[in-house]
Each structure stands twice: as structure tokens, then as C-alpha cells.
Amino acid sequence: MSPITEFYSEKTIFITGATGYMGKVLLEKLVRSLPEIKKIYILLRPKKGCSPQERLKKLTDDVIFTFHDMNAKAYDKIEVISGDVSKENFELSEVDKKKLIEEVSIVFHLAACVRMDLPLKEAVITNTKSTYQLFKFCVNMKALKSVVHLSTAFCNVEIMNAEEKIYSMDLDPYKIIDLVEWMDDKSLNNITKRLLGPHPNTYTFTKRLSEMIAMDMNDKIPLIISRPSIVFPAIKEPIPGWVDNLNGPIGLFYAGGKGIVRSGIIDENLVPQIIPVDVAINSLIVSGYERATNMYCDRVINVSCGDVLRPTWRDMFVTFQYLAIKYPYKLILWYPKPHLTTSYYLYIINVILFQILPAIIIDFLLIIFLQKPFLINIQKRLLLTWKVLRPFTTKKWIFSNTNFLKLHEKLNTYDSNVFYIIENFEENKFRKYCKDCFKTANKYLLKETLENLSLYRIRNKILFVLDLLIKVFFIYFVLKWIFVKHF
Structure with missing residues (x-):
């Protein structure tokens, strides 16, 4: 007997953010593992030239929904609600508004922009105002049992040992929403750094504000907050290793395997606080059940397995490097062996010598042969990625996960x-x-095959020798210059 299956039976669910990475995994899991669910409404913003049914078909035609060969009727219970979560009452039609108010029992709020370099105004409207609008709407739902709000374990960045509770700030989240709506962009940019305080980016800041709103609304709706740490590919479902993007650390692993990343600013001895996406999604489903059936349950859950996942950042990079050598990519830039360091200056020297200069040379050659240059743009994106990730790869956080274990x-x-x-x-x-x-990423994202592996392995050996020779010659000329200059 499954208490969770029984609870979700004949319930109607409302999901925001269903088209995102975690949203798609949640939707697929609900349809497959809880077949007795009555209805799943998903909120999608209006899109010209594409009807709700067409958008739904495009979503469910995604490869993630094909792994288990489910009957097409399984997806009949999914229905699109056209609206914008950042708007008052989502700008819903009266018919759709009535559906949600009368029918919905469980809400999963996943809608957010995870880009960490968003301007403050856009981040506040997308992540904080939208959450406030959703909570206000949920107050009117007549059959509501639980609201599961997806946050992040890193929303309290100045707390190195974060407990499962909401940490407030000396800021009023409602006034911040008002501020970004009336202040011009130039003035807002001038005060952004001061407003962010200890937060390294607008993403963690706006998620912190959202949690403060959740605390304020907790007596009005049955809320529970789930805080995943760094979300990694699936360990089991929908298939082992599943990921639909190369954002964050995963993208850097693959860029290292292609020889595009030659240096990284990271404390290789730290144990990363990560969570496989399917584990995080299961915790959301269980949290929805727990909040609905236990009114005295803990309301904040740090979803991280950093205390049971012992491999370090170095272990991860070394393992992916080994795989990139054993199963070489069809196209690579250089031998896959990135250098990891915590020194920002050493990182910059390595980037200039082994990433930017080669990128300039290759792009110059591409222009000469009337081809489109691309490597300089890639290097710019990599520099921005490391800038964003640096606080999370060089600092040690511990997330108390007692409620998660419960x-x-x-x-x-x-x-x-x-x-x-x-x-x-x-x-x-x-x-x-x-x-x-x-x-899995090679197959579904990079479209790599296992053809010509022996040939690519020979190429990698040649690149290894060239890489070694270049480093030897570089050291030789540096020492020679020092000797001539000073002696």
C-alpha cells in the first residue's frame, strides 16, 4: 500500500515552471508514477501563433516523455492554462480562474529564472513578484492542501552552516518589488550592489526575498519550502544521467573534455553540495504529501546529499577527464586536461595563455578562410560562467538536512x-x-556516437604530446629569459 499514491489519487495539481528542466522531470514523474491523479494544470505564458494544445504537444513530444513508452492517454490529464505568473491573477480568463480556484489541491511552484546574471529588475519580477502573485492567488483556492515552493539551498549565502529555517534580512521584499517597478534602470543599477549585500548575484537575492514572503504568507496557505542545492543529472529517472542542458558545472565538465576549458577557479578538495534532479523532484512530491497530511510538519527542507556524496570537485573533474579520454569527442580543441586552482591570478594567467590566445589565433585563421569565428565568444561565456560559479566552487557550505532525512x-x-x-x-x-x-549527454545533447573511437584516441595521444612539448618549450623560454635578464 502506498500512502503517497493514495493521497494524490483523484487530486488536481497546478504546476508553474513545467517547461524548465526540473519542471519537465516533475511532470513526467507525476504522470508515470501517480496514474490516479485526476488532472494536472500547467501554466504557460501566452505565445502568438501557437495554441495551448500545440504548446502542450510540443512539451510532451520532448524526449523525456518517450523513455517509458507510456500510453498517449496518460498525458490526456495534462491541460494548459494560459497566463503569466508575474501578473495579477496571472491574467487568466474567467474560465481558467474558476477551474484553478474550484479544483486545485496541490500547487508546485517551480517557475523562476535560474540565470545568475539577470538585472535586478528582471530577477525581482521573475522570481519574487511572481511568487507573491502565486501565493495571493492560492489563498482563494477552495480545495488547497499544500503549496510546495521551490527555493535554493544557497539563498542564505552568508550562512555557512544553514539550518532548515527562513533567515530574514533588513529589507522589505514588498518594498523591493515596488522599488524595481518605479525606479529607472540606471538608478537601479547604481544601487544594486548595495541592495544585494552578501549575495553574489540577483538569483540568490530574489530567492531570499521570496522565502521572506513565504514566511509572511505561511498562516494564510499551507506552505512548504524545498531548497535543492546544485542540481545535477538524474541518477535513475527518467533514465540514468538525464540532463537537458549544459548549464553550470556540468557544462564545464564537458567543455573540459573538449579542451575548451583549460583552467578553472575551484577548490578541488571541497565536497560539492549537489543533488540529482530525480531525487530533488521526489522530495517535492513527498513534501506536498507531508505538508497536506501533517499540519505540524517542518516547513523548510534543505534538499542536499552533500553529506552522503563524498567525492570532491577534483574527483568529478578527473572522472570526466578519464571518460573524455576513453570515449573521445568527435571534435575537440585540445587535449582534455584542465588545471584547477583557487588562485584568481593563476587562473587568469592560465586562461590568457591557454584559452584566450589560442582562441584569437584560431578565430583569425577562420576569418582568413572565410569561416565564421566562434571561439572568442565561447571564451567570453566561460569567463562569465566561472565568475558566477566562483562563490559556489571555492566556499564550503554545510546544509543541515534533518527534515530532508525525516x-x-x-x-x-x-x-x-x-x-x-x-x-x-x-x-x-x-x-x-x-x-x-x-x-546520456553525449547521446541526447551533443549527438556524439561511438564511431571511430580508435582514430580519435590516436588524435588525443598526439595532442597530449603536443601539449607537453608546448609546456616544456614555454618553461624553457621563460627560464632562458630570466637567466639572460638577471645573470
């Missing part, structure tokens, strides 16, 4: 198998996980 302890045998939220990573399991991530 969720697992309450699951019976059936539910712990279907909605697994704890995965221990032994060394062999970790290597298999990395291999699954590598091969």
Missing part, C-alpha cells in the same frame, strides 16, 4: 523505492553515475 524515514518500503530521496554514493556507484551522465 521525509525519507517516514516512507514505507514501496514509497521509498518509487519516491527515493536518499542515494548513497559509494566509489563504484559514483563512477557509474558519472559515466551515465557522460554517455
Whole structure:
């Protein structure tokens, strides 16, 4: 018997952010593992030239919904609601508004922009105002049992040992929303750094503001906050290693495997605070059940397995480097061996010598042969990526996850198998996980095949020798210059 399956049976669910990475995994999991759900409404912004049914078909035609060969009727219960979550009442039609108010029992609020370089105005409207609008709308829902708000474990960046509670700031989130709506962009840019305080970017700042609004609304709606740490590819479902983008650390692993990234600013001895996406999604589903069935449950959950996933950043980079050498990419720039350092100046020297200068030379040659240059633009994006990730790859955070572990302890045998939220990573399991991530991304994102591996391995050996020779010659000329200059 499954208490969770029984709870969700004949319930109507409302999801924001269903087209995002986590949103798609949540939608697929709900349809497949909870077949007795009555209806799933997903909010999509209006799009010219594309009807709600066409947008839904495009979503469910995504490869993630094909892995388990489910009957097409399984998706009949998904219905699009046209609206904008950042607007008052989502700018819904009266018919759609009535559906949600009368029918919805569980809300999963995943809509947000995870870009960390968004201007403050856009980030506040997209991440904070939208959350406030959703919570206000939920107050009117007549059958509401729980609202699961997706936050981030890094929303309290100045707290190195974060407990499962809401930390306030000396700012009023409602006044910040008003501020960004009336202030001009130039003036807002001038005060952004001061407003952010300890926050390294607008993403963590706006998520912090959203949690403060959640705390304020907690007595009006049945809220529970889920805080995943760094979301990594799936460990099991929908298939092992599944990811639909190369953002964040995962993208850097693959860029390193292609020889595009030659240096990284990272503390290689730190254990990264990560969570596989399917584990994070299962915790959302279980959290929705827990909040609805236990009014005295804890309202904030740090979703991270950093305390059970022991491999370090170095272990991850080394493992992906090994895989890139064993299963070489068809097209690479150089031998895959990035240098990791915590020194910003050493990182910049390595980037200039081994990334930017080669990129300039190759782009120049491409222009000469009437080809489109591209490497300088890639290097610009990589520099921005490292700038954004640096606080998360060089600092040590500890996230207390007592409430997260409690969720697992309450699951019976059936539910712990279907909605697994704890995965221990032994060394062999970790290597298999990395291999699954590598091969799945190669197949579905990079469109790589296993053809001509022997030829590509020979090419990599040649590049290894060239890489070694260039470094030897570089050291030789530097020492020679020092000797001539000073002696």
C-alpha cells in the first residue's frame, strides 16, 4: 500500500515552471508514477501563433516523455492554462480562474529564472513578484492542501552552516518589488550592489526575498519550502544521467573534455553540495504529501546529499577527464586536461595563455578562410560562467538536512523505492553515475556516437604530446629569459 499514491489519487495539481528542466522531470514523474491523479494544470505564458494544445504537444513530444513508452492517454490529464505568473491573477480568463480556484489541491511552484546574471529588475519580477502573485492567488483556492515552493539551498549565502529555517534580512521584499517597478534602470543599477549585500548575484537575492514572503504568507496557505542545492543529472529517472542542458558545472565538465576549458577557479578538495534532479523532484512530491497530511510538519527542507556524496570537485573533474579520454569527442580543441586552482591570478594567467590566445589565433585563421569565428565568444561565456560559479566552487557550505532525512524515514518500503530521496554514493556507484551522465549527454545533447573511437584516441595521444612539448618549450623560454635578464 502506498500512502503517497493514495493521497494524490483523484487530486488536481497546478504546476508553474513545467517547461524548465526540473519542471519537465516533475511532470513526467507525476504522470508515470501517480496514474490516479485526476488532472494536472500547467501554466504557460501566452505565445502568438501557437495554441495551448500545440504548446502542450510540443512539451510532451520532448524526449523525456518517450523513455517509458507510456500510453498517449496518460498525458490526456495534462491541460494548459494560459497566463503569466508575474501578473495579477496571472491574467487568466474567467474560465481558467474558476477551474484553478474550484479544483486545485496541490500547487508546485517551480517557475523562476535560474540565470545568475539577470538585472535586478528582471530577477525581482521573475522570481519574487511572481511568487507573491502565486501565493495571493492560492489563498482563494477552495480545495488547497499544500503549496510546495521551490527555493535554493544557497539563498542564505552568508550562512555557512544553514539550518532548515527562513533567515530574514533588513529589507522589505514588498518594498523591493515596488522599488524595481518605479525606479529607472540606471538608478537601479547604481544601487544594486548595495541592495544585494552578501549575495553574489540577483538569483540568490530574489530567492531570499521570496522565502521572506513565504514566511509572511505561511498562516494564510499551507506552505512548504524545498531548497535543492546544485542540481545535477538524474541518477535513475527518467533514465540514468538525464540532463537537458549544459548549464553550470556540468557544462564545464564537458567543455573540459573538449579542451575548451583549460583552467578553472575551484577548490578541488571541497565536497560539492549537489543533488540529482530525480531525487530533488521526489522530495517535492513527498513534501506536498507531508505538508497536506501533517499540519505540524517542518516547513523548510534543505534538499542536499552533500553529506552522503563524498567525492570532491577534483574527483568529478578527473572522472570526466578519464571518460573524455576513453570515449573521445568527435571534435575537440585540445587535449582534455584542465588545471584547477583557487588562485584568481593563476587562473587568469592560465586562461590568457591557454584559452584566450589560442582562441584569437584560431578565430583569425577562420576569418582568413572565410569561416565564421566562434571561439572568442565561447571564451567570453566561460569567463562569465566561472565568475558566477566562483562563490559556489571555492566556499564550503554545510546544509543541515534533518527534515530532508525525516521525509525519507517516514516512507514505507514501496514509497521509498518509487519516491527515493536518499542515494548513497559509494566509489563504484559514483563512477557509474558519472559515466551515465557522460554517455546520456553525449547521446541526447551533443549527438556524439561511438564511431571511430580508435582514430580519435590516436588524435588525443598526439595532442597530449603536443601539449607537453608546448609546456616544456614555454618553461624553457621563460627560464632562458630570466637567466639572460638577471645573470
